[in-house]
Amino acid sequence: MGCLCSKSSAVEDSNESTSKKLQSSSTRASELNVLRLSSSKRVESGGDVKVKSNGSVQLYDDQNGRKKKVEKHELTGIDHPGFGRVPKAIEAEQVAAGWPAWLSSVAGEAIKGWIPRSATTFERLHKIGQGTYSTVYKARDVTNQKIVALKRVRFDNLDPESVKFMAREIHILRRLDHPNIIKLEGLITSETSRSLYLVFEYMEHDLTGLASNPTIKFSEPQLKCYMRQLLSGLDHCHSHGVLHRDIKGSNLLIDNNGVLKIADFGLANVFDSHHNIPLTSRVVTLWYRPPELLLGANHYGVAVDLWSTGCILGELYTGRPILPGKTEVEQLHRIFKLCGSPSEDYWLKLRLPHSTVFKPPHHYRRCVADTFKEYSSTALKLIETLLSVDPSNRGTAAAALKSEFFTSEPLPCDPSSLPKYPPSKEIDAKMRDEASRRQGTVGDREQKVGSSVRQEKAPRAVVSTKDNADMGASVQQKHYSFSKNRSELSYPHREHVSGIAGFPHKQSEDAREMENNASGHFYKRPSHSGPLAPGSGWARGVKEVDNGPTVSNRVNLSKLSGLVASRTLTSEDQETKPVPFPNRKPIEVRKSLEATSGSESRRRRDKKRIVDHSQIVNRRVPTEKSTPDGHGSSGNKIYMSGPLLASSNNMDQMLKDHDRKIQEFSRRARGEKVRAQRK
Numbered sequence: 001m002g003c004l005c006s007k008s009s010a011v012e013d014s015n016e017s018t019s020k021k022l023q024s025s026s027t028r029a030s031e032l033n034v035l036r037l038s039s040s041k042r043v044e045s046g047g048d049v050k051v052k053s054n055g056s057v058q059l060y061d062d063q064n065g066r067k068k069k070v071e072k073h074e075l076t077g078i079d080h081p082g083f084g085r086v087p088k089a090i091e092a093e094q095v096a097a098g099w100p101a102w103l104s105s106v107a108g109e110a111i112k113g114w115i116p117r118s119a120t121t122f123e124r125l126h127k128i129g130q131g132t133y134s135t136v137y138k139a140r141d142v143t144n145q146k147i148v149a150l151k152r153v154r155f156d157n158l159d160p161e162s163v164k165f166m167a168r169e170i171h172i173l174r175r176l177d178h179p180n181i182i183k184l185e186g187l188i189t190s191e192t193s194r195s196l197y198l199v200f201e202y203m204e205h206d207l208t209g210l211a212s213n214p215t216i217k218f219s220e221p222q223l224k225c226y227m228r229q230l231l232s233g234l235d236h237c238h239s240h241g242v243l244h245r246d247i248k249g250s251n252l253l254i255d256n257n258g259v260l261k262i263a264d265f266g267l268a269n270v271f272d273s274h275h276n277i278p279l280t281s282r283v284v285t286l287w288y289r290p291p292e293l294l295l296g297a298n299h300y301g302v303a304v305d306l307w308s309t310g311c312i313l314g315e316l317y318t319g320r321p322i323l324p325g326k327t328e329v330e331q332l333h334r335i336f337k338l339c340g341s342p343s344e345d346y347w348l349k350l351r352l353p354h355s356t357v358f359k360p361p362h363h364y365r366r367c368v369a370d371t372f373k374e375y376s377s378t379a380l381k382l383i384e385t386l387l388s389v390d391p392s393n394r395g396t397a398a399a400a401l402k403s404e405f406f407t408s409e410p411l412p413c414d415p416s417s418l419p420k421y422p423p424s425k426e427i428d429a430k431m432r433d434e435a436s437r438r439q440g441t442v443g444d445r446e447q448k449v450g451s452s453v454r455q456e457k458a459p460r461a462v463v464s465t466k467d468n469a470d471m472g473a474s475v476q477q478k479h480y481s482f483s484k485n486r487s488e489l490s491y492p493h494r495e496h497v498s499g500i501a502g503f504p505h506k507q508s509e510d511a512r513e514m515e516n517n518a519s520g521h522f523y524k525r526p527s528h529s530g531p532l533a534p535g536s537g538w539a540r541g542v543k544e545v546d547n548g549p550t551v552s553n554r555v556n557l558s559k560l561s562g563l564v565a566s567r568t569l570t571s572e573d574q575e576t577k578p579v580p581f582p583n584r585k586p587i588e589v590r591k592s593l594e595a596t597s598g599s600e601s602r603r604r605r606d607k608k609r610i611v612d613h614s615q616i617v618n619r620r621v622p623t624e625k626s627t628p629d630g631h632g633s634s635g636n637k638i639y640m641s642g643p644l645l646a647s648s649n650n651m652d653q654m655l656k657d658h659d660r661k662i663q664e665f666s667r668r669a670r671g672e673k674v675r676a677q678r679k
């Protein structure tokens with residue numbers, strides 16, 4: 001395939017002097033930026049943030065009408081109100097260096113000191129990943145003679161908010177430098193370009209892809225090796241003030257030398273160690289989302305990533321996601337059933353926005369030890385710590401690295417000793433799933449898929465299962481279905497999911513309880529349930545589509561239920577604000593979306609609608625006035641998960657509406673797939 005665009009590579013060389021100029025002016029730029037921002041800014045906690053000219057931030061709390069200084073911390077550069085912009089003079093220099101004006105004007109800070117790479121110096125090979133917000137390609141960097149991954153970021157008509165999000169990802173990636181964190185090597189764009197590619201080192205696998213390959217079985221030393229690398233990368237993030245907020249298998253990339261790198265910093269943000277700056281709770285993919293976020297916490301720290309890490313550890317042992325909820329409510333329910341319901345102290349201490357609504361009326365016993373009893377005591381201890389319901393008991397990545405899990409036999413192996421696998425990505429797993437579906441195995445799909453792939457379709461590991469197992473005690477037979485580990489996918493046959501020996505949840509039981517919950521048995525329904533009706537049939541709507549014909553349908557349908565953390569939320573200190581259509585009714589949202597035209601914009605529009613819809617379902621509720629407990633989020637709005645806030649009177653209508661929407665969406669997804677295949 002040809003080059004990405006027709007711009008000459010000579011541009012890059014001639015830009016070197018400009019680059020130096022940019023670097024020298026960058027300090028000046030940030031100083032100016034801080035000065036420009038030294039006015040105080042209201043934040044959603046009800047306090048004020050004052051950015052001082054010395055680069056520090058002071059947080060004031062409004063107590064009884066008097067401002068009281070409560071916190072002072074370092075300016076992080078990302079969480080301050082005007083992050084992203086640079087002075088006009090710098091903007092002009094950046095444009096002269098080849099950056100497009102739309103990027104420089106919104107995200108000048110993120111590209112500071114860099115010059116854009118020219119697309120002509122890359123040869124695009126093929127697509128290797130499809131994220132919610134991006135498409136990833138394998139490409140050859142002709143200048144440096146190496147293979148790279150190009151992540152093409154989608155924008156909604158260069159909407160400044162989308163650009164800002166991408167800028168935050170770039171800024172954070174540039175701040176981190178660690179062998180277990182993906183390295184951003186450059187950016188491809190030009191003055192006239194309307195797109196942006198992030199250039200990354202190329203990684204052959206992701207953990208989801210490897211783990212879902214039925215021919216691959218992880219040994220315990222291998223599993224420990226991956227966990228050690230994950231925790232080392234996380235420790236680096238956390239010690240540099242960065243929360244990842246989307247730790248999951250498909251974001252853990254692994255190269256052919258067994259090196260694991262944390263990728264996808266699209267939801268990452270900086271945090272202050274005292275948790276004074278409010279952050280959105282709508283982050284982390286559902287299955288890996290900690291209870292406090294499900295309960296609406298806006299002040300949190302490293303513990304959110306440690307919870308996700310605990311889920312990954314459990315998953316590596318058991319061979320399947322350990323908490324595969326379909327809705328936020330079900331997710332919370334699963335968590336309580338496995339980890340026990342929180343103590344009274346927890347509710348009092350955390351004072352979480354949704355606690356009154358989601359507090360279970362009866363006590364669930366913690367059964368983590370029972371569930372993982374067949375694994376080593378050191379593994380169990382670490383899982384227990386990471387899956388603590390109280391975030392303050394999860395410790396830190398540094399502490400986890402020092403745990404006996406890593407010092408007891410069998411020891412973690414060296415990454416270089418790991419087997420070499422053929423490329424295994426989440427996208428490969430999806431394709432295998434798709435292929436097997438085409439073979440018409442709908443009934444007992446998983447077993448049939450498993451065997452057919454094992455014999456015919458699956459890429460064969462260079463090292464056989466046996467060789468692999470010889471590395472140490474083989475951990476556990478694989479139970480992965482190909483939809484495993486993707487919160488985007490919902491399980492077609494939940495019995496398989498809940499079939500882990502000793503696992504506490506069973507779909508039928510859950511379903512019954514969920515229904516009880518919906519009628520207000522398990523969770524209390526707040527008085528203002530009227531307008532929240534559309535969410536209540538959600539779980540059922542998705543469930544019905546679980547047996548639908550294509551992977552892509554299921555992928556996107558579950559996104560409708562808001563399982564994937566949304567990036568349409570505004571960044572920085574406005575994270576808790578509703579976006580992108582905060583004050584509009586669903587019908588207005590639809591009209592506004594339909595106003596755009598053209599196939600590309602239609603595609604974007606569809607994607608946007610998916611996200612928007614999840615936000616519509618997660619309706620905002622004015623907390624201060626109307627939540628039963630009177631607790632608010634840091635802002636004056638919270639988002640309630642749909643299912644339990646429904647008016648049961650409208651249930652039939654809601655289910656019909658959902659069915660219609662699902663069918664509509666399936667049609668669109670099929671059309672999209674056909675278009676993609678034609679490309």
Ligand SMILES: Nc1ncnc2c1ncn2[C@@H]1O[C@H](COP(=O)(O)OP(=O)(O)OP(=O)(O)O)[C@@H](O)[C@H]1O
Pocket residue numbers: 128129130131132133134135136149151182200201202203204205206250251253263264265266425426427
């Ligand atoms: N450096 C890389 N090398 C190889 N493959 C990569 C690389 N970066 C990303 N990928 C592949 O592309 C997929 C999507 O990338 P990424 O997660 O960064 O996109 P996203 O739009 O943020 O996705 P998501 O919807 O999961 O948030 C990954 O799961 C991975 O398989």
